[in-house]
Amino acid sequence: MTPLLYCNVVSTGKRLRLSRIFRRNTGRTVIIALDHGRRHGPLRGIEDLRQTVKRVLKAEVDALMMTPAMIEKVADLIAGRVSVIARIDGTGTIRGPDETDDRLIASVARAVRVGADAVSVMVYLGSPREAQNLEKLARVVEDADVYGMPVLAEVLPRPPHLSKARDTQVIAYASRIAVELGADVIKTHYTGEGFEYVVKCTPAPIVILGGPRRETPLASLMDAYEAIRKGARGVAYGRNVFQFERPEVMAKALLYVVHEEVEPKEAMERALSDFR
Numbered sequence: 001m002t003p004l005l006y007c008n009v010v011s012t013g014k015r016l017r018l019s020r021i022f023r024r025n026t027g028r029t030v031i032i033a034l035d036h037g038r039r040h041g042p043l044r045g046i047e048d049l050r051q052t053v054k055r056v057l058k059a060e061v062d063a064l065m066m067t068p069a070m071i072e073k074v075a076d077l078i079a080g081r082v083s084v085i086a087r088i089d090g091t092g093t094i095r096g097p098d099e100t101d102d103r104l105i106a107s108v109a110r111a112v113r114v115g116a117d118a119v120s121v122m123v124y125l126g127s128p129r130e131a132q133n134l135e136k137l138a139r140v141v142e143d144a145d146v147y148g149m150p151v152l153a154e155v156l157p158r159p160p161h162l163s164k165a166r167d168t169q170v171i172a173y174a175s176r177i178a179v180e181l182g183a184d185v186i187k188t189h190y191t192g193e194g195f196e197y198v199v200k201c202t203p204a205p206i207v208i209l210g211g212p213r214r215e216t217p218l219a220s221l222m223d224a225y226e227a228i229r230k231g232a233r234g235v236a237y238g239r240n241v242f243q244f245e246r247p248e249v250m251a252k253a254l255l256y257v258v259h260e261e262v263e264p265k266e267a268m269e270r271a272l273s274d275f276r
Contacts, residue, residue: 011145011148012148013147013148013149014148014149014150014184015148016148017083017117017118017148017149017150018117018118018150018184018185020063020083020117021062021063021083021085021117021118021150021185022062022205022233022234023062023259025259026258026259027205027233028228028233028234028258028259029062029063029207029233029234029235029258030061030062030063030234030235030237030251030254030255030258030259031061031062031063031064031065031085031207031234031235031236031237032056032061032063032064032065032236032237032238032241032242032251033064033065033209033210033236033237033238034046034049034052034053034056034064034065034066034070034238034242035065035066035067035070035087035090035120035238036238036239037049037067037070038067038087038090038093038105039090039092039093039094039099040093040094041093043239044243045239045242045243045247046242049066049070049073049074050073050074050077052242052247053074053077053078054077055246055247055248056241056242056247056248056251057077057078057081057082058248058251058252058275059248059249059251059252059255059271060082060252060255061082061251061254061255062082062083062234063082063083063084063085063117064078064082064083064084064085065084065085065086065087065120065236065238066084066085066086066087067086067087067088067090067105067106068086068088068106068110068111068113068114068116069106071084071086071114071115071116072114075114075115083117083118084114084115084116084117085116085117085118085119085120085152086106086110086111086114086116086118086119086120087119087120087121088104088105088106088107088108088110088111088119088120088121088140089102089103089104089105089121089122089136090102090105091103091105092122098129100122100124100127100128100129100133100158101129101132102121102122102124102133102136103132103136104121104136104140107143108140108143108144108146108147108149109143109147111149112147112149116149117150118149118150118151118152118184118185119140119144119149119150119151119152120151120152120153120154120187121136121137121140121151121152121153121154122154122156123136123137123153123154123155123156123174123178123183124156124157124158125155125156125157125158125162125173125174125177126157126158126159126160126161126162126163126170126174127158127159127160127161128160130161134177134181137151137153137178137181137182137183138181138182141181141182141183142182145182150184150185151182151183151184151185152183152184152185152186152187152207152236153178153181153183153185153186153187154187154188154209154236155171155174155175155177155178155183155186155187155188156174156188156189157170157171157174162174165189166189166190166191166192167191168191168193168194168195168197168198169197171188171189171191171198172197172198172201172202174188175188175198175201175202175204175206176201176202179202179203179204183204184204184205185204185205185206185207185233186202186204186205186206186207187206187207187208187209187236188206188208188209189208189209189211190208190209190223190226190227190232192226195226195227195230195231195232196230196231199230199231199232200231205233205234206231206232206233207232207233207234207235207236208223208224208227208232208234208235208236209235209236209237209238210223210235210236210237210238210239210240210241211239211240212239213239213240213243213244214240217240217244217250217253217268218264218265218268220237220240220250221253221254221257221264221267221268222264224237224254224257224258224264225257225261225263225264225267228257228258228261229261234258235254235258237250237254241254246275248275249268249271249272249274249275250271252270252271252274252275253267253268253270253271254267256270256271
């Protein structure tokens with residue numbers, strides 16, 4: 001099943017852009033998120049973003065996620081090699097007063113100018129700024145429709161009203177609201193048991209996020225493996241790839257898991273063999 005089968009009325013531009021993010025033969029994707037600098041600054045693993053991009057490109061991943069400014073910095077490396085998703089919000093930094101105060105830092109038009117195949121925004125549901133976040137998403141969806149640009153909503157439940165961030169009911173609730181407002185793709189937590197319900201309630205492709213680096217690479221691969229088997233359409237991993245000592249190996253292992261449903265241990269063994 002391709003992501004476009006959720007709706008028969010899809011613009012040509014949106015159809016073409018989504019086809020560059022999701023592989024035609026599997027309908028799935030491996031996205032490497034490299035947009036953390038807007039929030040964390042020079043996080044370990046992306047101090048030298050060009051070097052990190054070079055390494056993950058060796059694995060032939062499906063898409064990268066970066067801010068428009070950083071897309072411009074690596075355009076010569078990625079042209080013709082990988083799809084790109086533009087993160088267009090990012091005012092809530094880790095040292096600021098409120099990380100959920102994530103306002104727009106770029107327009108959809110700028111994302112078009114830098115060659116993006118989709119735009120991405122954060123949606124913090126349950127936070128005191130919930131209404132502001134939802135209004136932002138709706139406005140971006142409206143603007144993106146003019147250009148046939150897909151919108152990926154990164155849906156993250158937050159206290160005080162949604163304190164159980166990985167609860168199945170909470171994630172289903174938050175993901176459905178984002179789709180009701182027009183999101184084309186959802187990036188959110190994998191909930192483990194009951195994730196099938198999230199997929200059932202969300203009429204859009206779901207890619208799971210990686211979050212902070214896990215204790216072992218196999219733990220991250222297992223999340224991806226289980227999520228795919230329960231209906232996820234891919235992953236959007238950042239720190240669990242670029243903070244791995246060999247990011248190209250981790251990225252390749254994810255490709256085996258997502259597109260071929262190879263079990264995590266075997267996927268890692270294959271990836272290590274590929275880069276000997």
